[in-house]
Amino acid sequence: MAQAADILIIGGGVAGLSAAATLSRRAQVIVLEAEEQIGFHSSGRSATMVHYALGDRVVRELTRASRAFFDAPPERFSDAPLGRTVPLLVHAREEELDALDALQADLAPFATLDRLDRDGVRQLCPLLRDDAHYGIADRGALRLDPHALLQGYLGQLRRNGGELKTGARVAAVERGGGRWLVATEGGEEFSASMIVNAAGSWADAIARLAGVSELGLQPLRRTIVTFDAPPGIDLDALPFAKTIGDELYFAAESGRLFASPMDEVPSEPTDAQPDEYEVALAAHRMEERTTVKVDRIHSRWAGLRTFTPDRHPAVGFAADANNFFWLAGQGGFGLQTSPAMARIAAALIAGDPWPMTDVTEAELSPTRFLGQAA
Ligand SMILES: Cc1cc2nc3c(=O)[nH]c(=O)nc-3n(C[C@H](O)[C@H](O)[C@H](O)COP(=O)(O)OP(=O)(O)OC[C@H]3O[C@@H](n4cnc5c(N)ncnc54)[C@H](O)[C@@H]3O)c2cc1C
Numbered sequence: 577m578a579q580a581a582d583i584l585i586i587g588g589g590v591a592g593l594s595a596a597a598t599l600s601r602r603a604q605v606i607v608l609e610a611e612e613q614i615g616f617h618s619s620g621r622s623a624t625m626v627h628y629a630l631g632d633r634v635v636r637e638l639t640r641a642s643r644a645f646f647d648a649p650p651e652r653f654s655d656a657p658l659g660r661t662v663p664l665l666v667h668a669r670e671e672e673l674d675a676l677d678a679l680q681a682d683l684a685p686f687a688t689l690d691r692l693d694r695d696g697v698r699q700l701c702p703l704l705r706d707d708a709h710y711g712i713a714d715r716g717a718l719r720l721d722p723h724a725l726l727q728g729y730l731g732q733l734r735r736n737g738g739e740l741k742t743g744a745r746v747a748a749v750e751r752g753g754g755r756w757l758v759a760t761e762g763g764e765e766f767s768a769s770m771i772v773n774a775a776g777s778w779a780d781a782i783a784r785l786a787g788v789s790e791l792g793l794q795p796l797r798r799t800i801v802t803f804d805a806p807p808g809i810d811l812d813a814l815p816f817a818k819t820i821g822d823e824l825y826f827a828a829e830s831g832r833l834f835a836s837p838m839d840e841v842p843s844e845p846t847d848a849q850p851d852e853y854e855v856a857l858a859a860h861r862m863e864e865r866t867t868v869k870v871d872r873i874h875s876r877w878a879g880l881r882t883f884t885p886d887r888h889p890a891v892g893f894a895a896d897a898n899n900f901f902w903l904a905g906q907g908g909f910g911l912q913t914s915p916a917m918a919r920i921a922a923a924l925i926a927g928d929p930w931p932m933t934d935v936t937e938a939e940l941s942p943t944r945f946l947g948q949a950a
Contacts, residue, residue: 580766582603583767591917593740612742619726620726622911626912628683642914658724659721664714665817666713666818669709704866704867725914727734741764741851766868815827889902891925892940894942
């Protein structure tokens with residue numbers, strides 16, 4: 577006998593859990609997660625930042641609309657703070673000045689920025705080499721605690737009477753009697769009037785199972801390594817430091833440093849593993865841009881950032897199926913936009929007015945890709 581719910585959410589990452597927390601206020605929600613734990617894939621492998629140098633205007637607006645949630649989460653959401661302030665520093669060499677100016681203009685409506693000269697850059701981040709001539713700093717950026725965020729969403733779901741099923745890999749999705757019928761690899765069966773597809777890198781695969789047109793999602797692998805910081809460095813005072821081009825970012829991480837070469841290697845949906853080349857590239861770029869010697873990599877991981885063709889997320893009902901709702905394509909900004917994305921999902925599902933002022937429904941609608949995917 578299939579277990580019944582109003583809404584089945586496929587995917588227990590930040591997208592699925594944030595939507596579940598909100599939707600469960602008004603509906604009976606079950607989240608189906610393939611792995612034994614939540615956040616096992618992208619949501620547990622990120623750089624955990626909230627800042628405005630990611631993405632474009634649309635992503636920045638979604639981030640801005642999410643920010644109040646991180647600063648003042650709902651009552652009982654989390655015992656621990658959701659994040660701590662870590663300045664964002666974007667630095668540039670002499671020949672990169674124009675690009676820095678352009679970014680500063682783009683970010684100005686969203687954040688209070690300090691313009692830094694060579695000394696200012698070094699003061700904020702003493703590790704950078706002295707070819708970092710210019711910088712902009714947003715001293716209000718945040719480093720999130722992803723565990724607190726995911727557990728917070730899960731707690732809300734449970735307090736609202738919703739359920740999370742782990743080890744529940746969806747293997748079949750079909751329509752029957754005006755409802756969605758879902759079977760897991762393990763043979764469990766569920767039925768619901770609505771499906772929310774929050775399966776991250778696998779969201780197109782879920783659409784295929786359901787006979788719904790794909791969006792053309794592309795997972796891109798990104799690598800992070802950790803290594804020792806030089807002695808005497810005040811790790812707590814370090815910013816999240818990023819090159820103006822997408823070459824390198826680094827910050828403090830659990831008593832060490834972490835760095836990413838900001839790789840974007842196309843991948844199938846999979847349990848992403850770091851490749852030797854990108855690990856070496858991270859160390860190389862760290863030594864090129866900073867005075868740090870990377871003698872030994874302490875740990876390494878990779879995760880997938882999954883993009884739609886225009887790099888804006890997709891939230892809304894599929895045009896070619898009843899009650900099949902997309903919540904996908906969160907790229908490299910899925911944590912920092914999750915409160916706004918969950919709010920949008922809840923409004924569209926409830927038939928409430930569009931809840932954003934500076935992003936239109938059309939900009940995020942999955943129907944914009946109709947006929948484009950292979
Ligand atoms: C290296 C790196 C750095 C990043 N840095 C940042 C950052 O600083 N700030 C930021 O906001 N974002 C960042 N991101 C992006 C962020 O991590 C993602 O946008 C976000 O985690 C996507 O969440 P998701 O829930 O869509 O995907 P996921 O977390 O991958 O969740 C999808 C879930 O669906 C499940 N699933 C798949 N198929 C099935 C099935 N058949 N049945 C049941 N369940 C299924 C999977 O097991 C998975 O748990 C970064 C990502 C990476 C990799």
